[in-house]
Amino acid sequence: MILNVQRGIHEAIDGAIRQRFGVAEVPAFAVEVPPTRALGDLAVPVAFQLARALRKPPRAIAQELAGAVGAIPGVARIVAAPNGYLNLYLDRPSFLTARLRGEIAPDRGVQDKTIVEHTAINPNKAAHIGHLRNAALGDTLVRALQFRGTPVEVQNYIDDTGVQVADVIVGFRELERKSIDEVRQLAASPRFDYYCWDLYARVTEWYEGDRARLAVRAAALHDLEQGGNGTAEMGAAIVDAIVRTHLRTMARLNIAYDLLTYEGDIVRLKFWAHTFEILKAQGAVFLQTEGKLAGCWVMRIDEGAAADDEAAGDEESREKVIVRSNGVVTYVGKDIANQFWKFGLLGRDFRYRRFATQGGGRTLWATTSGESDPNAPPFGRARRIFNVIDSRQMYLQALLVQALKTLGHPEEAERSIHFSYEMVTLSHATARELGHRIDPDSDDAKKPFVEVSGRKGLGVKIDDLLDLLTTKATEEVARRNPDFTPDDCRRVGAQIAVAAIRYFMLKYSRGKLIVFDIEEALSFEGETGPYLQYAVVRAGNILNKLREREGVSEADVVASLEKAAPDELLEDGDDAAHNLWAVVFEASRLDEVVEQVVRSLEFSALAKYTFGLAQTFNAFYHRYPILNEERGDRKRWRAAGVAYVRAQLTRALDLMGIDVPARM
RNA sequence: GGGCCCAUAGCUCAGUUGGAUAGAGCGUCUGGCUACGAACCAGGAGGUCGCAGGUUCGAGUCCUGCUGGGCCCGCCA
Numbered sequence: 001m002i003l004n005v006q007r008g009i010h011e012a013i014d015g016a017i018r019q020r021f022g023v024a025e026v027p028a029f030a031v032e033v034p035p036t037r038a039l040g041d042l043a044v045p046v047a048f049q050l051a052r053a054l055r056k057p058p059r060a061i062a063q064e065l066a067g068a069v070g071a072i073p074g075v076a077r078i079v080a081a082p083n084g085y086l087n088l089y090l091d092r093p094s095f096l097t098a099r100l101r102g103e104i105a106p107d108r109g110v111q112d113k114t115i116v117e118h119t120a121i122n123p124n125k126a127a128h129i130g131h132l133r134n135a136a137l138g139d140t141l142v143r144a145l146q147f148r149g150t151p152v153e154v155q156n157y158i159d160d161t162g163v164q165v166a167d168v169i170v171g172f173r174e175l176e177r178k179s180i181d182e183v184r185q186l187a188a189s190p191r192f193d194y195y196c197w198d199l200y201a202r203v204t205e206w207y208e209g210d211r212a213r214l215a216v217r218a219a220a221l222h223d224l225e226q227g228g229n230g231t232a233e234m235g236a237a238i239v240d241a242i243v244r245t246h247l248r249t250m251a252r253l254n255i256a257y258d259l260l261t262y263e264g265d266i267v268r269l270k271f272w273a274h275t276f277e278i279l280k281a282q283g284a285v286f287l288q289t290e291g292k293l294a295g296c297w298v299m300r301i302d303e304g305a306a307a308d309d310e311a312a313g314d315e316e317s318r319e320k321v322i323v324r325s326n327g328v329v330t331y332v333g334k335d336i337a338n339q340f341w342k343f344g345l346l347g348r349d350f351r352y353r354r355f356a357t358q359g360g361g362r363t364l365w366a367t368t369s370g371e372s373d374p375n376a377p378p379f380g381r382a383r384r385i386f387n388v389i390d391s392r393q394m395y396l397q398a399l400l401v402q403a404l405k406t407l408g409h410p411e412e413a414e415r416s417i418h419f420s421y422e423m424v425t426l427s428h429a430t431a432r433e434l435g436h437r438i439d440p441d442s443d444d445a446k447k448p449f450v451e452v453s454g455r456k457g458l459g460v461k462i463d464d465l466l467d468l469l470t471t472k473a474t475e476e477v478a479r480r481n482p483d484f485t486p487d488d489c490r491r492v493g494a495q496i497a498v499a500a501i502r503y504f505m506l507k508y509s510r511g512k513l514i515v516f517d518i519e520e521a522l523s524f525e526g527e528t529g530p531y532l533q534y535a536v537v538r539a540g541n542i543l544n545k546l547r548e549r550e551g552v553s554e555a556d557v558v559a560s561l562e563k564a565a566p567d568e569l570l571e572d573g574d575d576a577a578h579n580l581w582a583v584v585f586e587a588s589r590l591d592e593v594v595e596q597v598v599r600s601l602e603f604s605a606l607a608k609y610t611f612g613l614a615q616t617f618n619a620f621y622h623r624y625p626i627l628n629e630e631r632g633d634r635k636r637w638r639a640a641g642v643a644y645v646r647a648q649l650t651r652a653l654d655l656m657g658i659d660v661p662a663r664m
Numbered sequence: 665g666g667g668c669c670c671a672u673a674g675c676u677c678a679g680u681u682g683g684a685u686a687g688a689g690c691g692u693c694u695g696g697c698u699a700c701g702a703a704c705c706a707g708g709a710g711g712u713c714g715c716a717g718g719u720u721c722g723a724g725u726c727c728u729g730c731u732g733g734g735c736c737c738g739c740c741a
Binding site for chain 2: 028030032034035036039043045048051052057058081083084085122159162163164292293295296298318320321323324325326328330331332335390391392393394395396398420422423425447448449473476480481496507508509511512513515517520523524525526527528530531533534535537538541542545546596599600602604605607608611612615618619621622623625626627628642663664
């Protein structure tokens with residue numbers, strides 16, 4: 001953990017600048033990591049920034065500062081580099097021992113209650129890789145926030161009254177002629193989500209066969225929203241079963257939630273009606289009487305609502321329908337109500353029921369319109385909200401922010417964060433493997449990818465992908481570990497599968513469209529999750545052998561450092577000493593990386609950092625012996641380094657939802 | 665027409681408050697298992713950072729314009 005050191009350095013240099021140069025307004029400056037340890041552990045380029053104002057060359061400023069700064073806790077020395085950098089060298093032995101003894105806790109971040117909403121899969125079919133990116137990003141955000149001590153509530157929005165559910169109901173009725181009881185029976189089967197996946201695609205075809213059939217859908221949707229009828233009853237049965245399959249799938253990936261928010265409850269508990277009154281009272285919506293939107297309640301939106309501020313003078317404005325002319329509220333309206341509730345601005349609350357018990361005994365709650373469980377914890381009333389949704393919904397998310405602003409909640413608007421990312425598509429090769437045929441002369445064939453489509457039944461299901469990866473990993477584990485039971489192999493294989501897929505989803509920056517290729521995703525070598533696990537397992541093996549062969553535990557290693565000559569870690573040591581320090585130092589940067597990741601919402605940075613650390617560590621233990629090192633003091637410091645790197649790598653992997661097996 | 669995103673090695677991608685010699689994986693070529701398990705490591709080849717201007721002590725990174733590609737702008741969600 002390095003943030004505390006960086007903060008100390010920043011304060012000391014800031015003070016030195018004020019004192020030495022009489023500068024009242026010190027420019028914001030960075031404490032960075034130089035490209036190699038030979039150049040120092042941390043560096044400050046502030047002399048460049050001061051050069052103009054002080055009319056002195058950066059080099060001279062750096063030299064003066066180096067002399068003026070004085071002692072900084074943990075810093076061994078400060079050097080003014082010839083080019084103007086201030087380079088700082090840390091006190092290496094004390095740096096490592098303090099961290100191994102757990103004396104350095106991670107910095108606390110923002111303590112405001114934060115809601116992260118992610119996953120939000122339509123409950124009418126199996127979850128696919130598009131949903132996977134959402135959940136992987138969302139869950140990692142949750143873990144990163146928690147790492148910094150931020151209280152987080154994880155919500156999963158369930159659109160139980162939408163068209164997609166209506167479509168599956170239509171499928172059961174019109175195509176399968178199933179009764180509610182027959183549907184209930186089917187819903188009890190474990191692969192009900194797969195069943196609906198196919199049915200949903202068949203319904204889409206059925207509509208295409210005769211557009212008049214869309215009237216059936218409209219009627220089903222109407223009944224579903226209305227409630228208190230057979231359609232709604234069948235819908236509830238389908239939704240409940242599908243949601244549970246989604247939760248099982250996500251549980252395989254170590255993803256859990258605190259609350260399921262049902263859209264139906266927003267309607268039934270009159271959240272929408274209440275929000276509607278507020279919107280009307282504030283003049284945020286009005287009844288359009290002319291033109292093609294006559295009879296609709298609309299919200300006037302500035303063109304460029306997505307942009308930061310209202311580009312005044314822009315005559316261009318659109319009208320977004322919030323309530324249709326038939327009186328039915330749109331998705332946007334319900335979403336505004338939901339966002340208001342999340343901030344505690346609605347003046348009403350859901351009722352709650354226990355929905356399930358997740359891994360580790362964590363209770364999953366769900367909203368309800370029925371009796372509320374008196375033991376339900378307080379939900380909502382957040383200070384900050386992250387909505388994890390792909391970039392195609394940017395426009396809608398901008399509307400939410402605008403609604404908050406219009407209704408006099410600028411701070412909440414500011415704290416409504418759309419965690420946007422690009423979608424996942426399929427490579428042509430993978431689409432072909434799924435049986436998808438494209439006319440070679442069509443426009444689709446010319447595109448560099450194939451779009452996932454639940455409606456068409458085209459996509460890689462998460463469970464299929466996990467099964468494939470698990471099978472492959474399990475075979476590999478069995479081959480390498482003949483003493484493992486089949487159960488051991490399967491368990492470790494599953495952990496490896498999760499590592500592979502979660503790392504794969506995280507390693508691309510969020511602005512990058514992922515062209516998913518099954519061949520590529522199945523890899524366990526190179527920059528992959530299993531590579532990371534392997535590094536930690538090897539580190540663990542070294543420490544295990546140290547205990548088995550010599551009876552020296554990790555705690556013993558740490559305790560023995562006090563009496564060990566620290567040559568192995570000193571700056572004037574040999575290559576081995578430098579490489580040990582390099583890997584220890586890199587391992588300490590996790591908190592800094594998490595900070596950056598939460599600021600930028602760029603989780604690829606966490607993935608790349610972890611991979612780089614694993615790589616550095618792998619190279620280190622290949623090159624320098626630990627167990628077989630004959631000089632005792634050196635051995636102890638190296639073992640201590642291994643222990644620290646292992647602990648930090650394990651933490652980093654945990655942030656990505658990846659478990660570390662004891663062996664693999 | 666407007667908004668957002670992408671363009672860096674043969675392929676897939678990092679490089680994010682502008683900073684020290686442009687990196688990684690895959691592929692390719694060469695070498696390393698009598699073990700601290702090779703899901704690994706060492707090394708080689710491979711780059712006009714889409715193009716053109718501008719700002720700066722300094723630009724892959726910021727600004728402007730352009731080119732190519734993707735997504736969004738619905739009484740769907």
